[in-house]
Amino acid sequence: MKANEKESTILIVDDEPTNVQALAKLLKNDYRIQVANNGEKALAIARGSKQPDLILLDIQMEGMDGYEVCRQLKEVPLTNTIPVIFVTGQNTVSDEEKGFKLGAVDYISKPFYPTIVRARVGTHMSLKLKTDLLEQIAMLDGLTGIPNRRYFDERFQKEGRRALRDKLPFSVIMMDIDHFKGFNDNYGHGAGDNCLQKVARALANTLLRPADIIARYGGEEFVALLPNTNSEGAGKMAEDLRSAVESLAVINEYSSAARVVTLSLGVATLDTDGDETMLSELLKQADDALYKAKEGGRNRFVFAK
Ligand SMILES: [Mg+2]
Numbered sequence: 001m002k003a004n005e006k007e008s009t010i011l012i013v014d015d016e017p018t019n020v021q022a023l024a025k026l027l028k029n030d031y032r033i034q035v036a037n038n039g040e041k042a043l044a045i046a047r048g049s050k051q052p053d054l055i056l057l058d059i060q061m062e063g064m065d066g067y068e069v070c071r072q073l074k075e076v077p078l079t080n081t082i083p084v085i086f087v088t089g090q091n092t093v094s095d096e097e098k099g100f101k102l103g104a105v106d107y108i109s110k111p112f113y114p115t116i117v118r119a120r121v122g123t124h125m126s127l128k129l130k131t132d133l134l135e136q137i138a139m140l141d142g143l144t145g146i147p148n149r150r151y152f153d154e155r156f157q158k159e160g161r162r163a164l165r166d167k168l169p170f171s172v173i174m175m176d177i178d179h180f181k182g183f184n185d186n187y188g189h190g191a192g193d194n195c196l197q198k199v200a201r202a203l204a205n206t207l208l209r210p211a212d213i214i215a216r217y218g219g220e221e222f223v224a225l226l227p228n229t230n231s232e233g234a235g236k237m238a239e240d241l242r243s244a245v246e247s248l249a250v251i252n253e254y255s256s257a258a259r260v261v262t263l264s265l266g267v268a269t270l271d272t273d274g275d276e277t278m279l280s281e282l283l284k285q286a287d288d289a290l291y292k293a294k295e296g297g298r299n300r301f302v303f304a305k
């Protein structure tokens with residue numbers, strides 16, 4: 001997430017070095033600049049690890065023209081949210097129409113008028129940053145600030161399919177705070193919210209790899225998604241998560257499991273020989289295992305059968 005427009009990046013695509021220089025000069029004090037002198041390079045940058053926030057795209061270029069670059073950008077989810085502004089010398093109404101139909105957000109005509117270029121770029125950049133922010137907020141749980149169930153469900157589908165395709169193990173851990181109702185009823189909802197925030201932070205801090213995710217699944221339920229993790233690794237993680245919450249030492253006198261707030265956990269793994277059906281049952285399996293952990297006395301983890 002970018003804090004301000006100064007940290008956002010514009011990709012300038014033009015086969016004329018003088019045009020690239022002119023645009024870069026106009027914008028370099030306000031944005032980071034990337035450049036490409038043909039369509040293939042532009043697509044490679046847009047699909048790469050440092051994606052631009054906005055693209056200024058020349059229409060007439062040798063080889064792949066700007067329309068085709070735009071069409072390919074808009075065709076896939078990876079790049080279709082990057083706003084494209086066409087830059088053109090020949091701006092007939094039908095050219096503009098064609099550009100807008102392909103998904104461009106605006107047009108800038110040559111020769112450049114600095115004030116107009118800055119104003120149009122500024123407008124679309126701030127819209128892009130607001131959209132990114134809204135997108136991010138929609139994926140976070142309001143109380144705890146960790147990812148919400150919607151985000152988890154999306155990632156679960158994506159990582160699960162990847163695991164099947166690449167024949168990699170894939171694990172999930174369902175978690176539930178023990179006797180949280182007693183905690184809430186006796187200490188009040190403010191203390192309950194506070195407890196949920198502490199638990200969420202402790203769980204999130206226990207994860208080791210960037211691909212691992214902890215999400216709030218429901219009221220006092222959390223879930224971990226662990227790509228490329230076999231059952232042994234998932235068991236270790238479950239114990240670390242359990243212990244992290246116990247170590248918070250948040251008193252709960254209304255628990256039969258311990259004097260402090262604890263977690264019960266259910267661990268399920270999709271093995272390397274897993275299939276689509278097994279993937280669709282993985283969360284249910286983890287949930288069943290969680291239920292067994294509750295039955296077995298809580299403050300523990302159980303593997304799914
Ligand atoms: Mg050109």
